[in-house]
Amino acid sequence: MPKLATRNESLIQPNAEHLYDVTRADLPLSCPMPGMYLWNSHPRVYLPIEATGTARCPYCSAIYKLVR
Secondary structure, three states: OOOOOOOOOOOOOOEEEEEEOOOOHHHOEEEOOOOOOOOOOOOOOOOOOOOOEEEEOOOOOOOEEEEE
């Protein structure tokens, strides 16, 4: 599961992995997620994941899986 950055931690690289496990706490789901660098990524897009449990980013093709 991607770890969100706090003040004392570094940000995670966006689009560095192809599969991310997310929880309901991560909803609404966006790619890149909060805590990822934005300057070298694509525009933020919100992904509908609740109905199917999975979503694919149309920009970077990252796959997100909702862990229930």
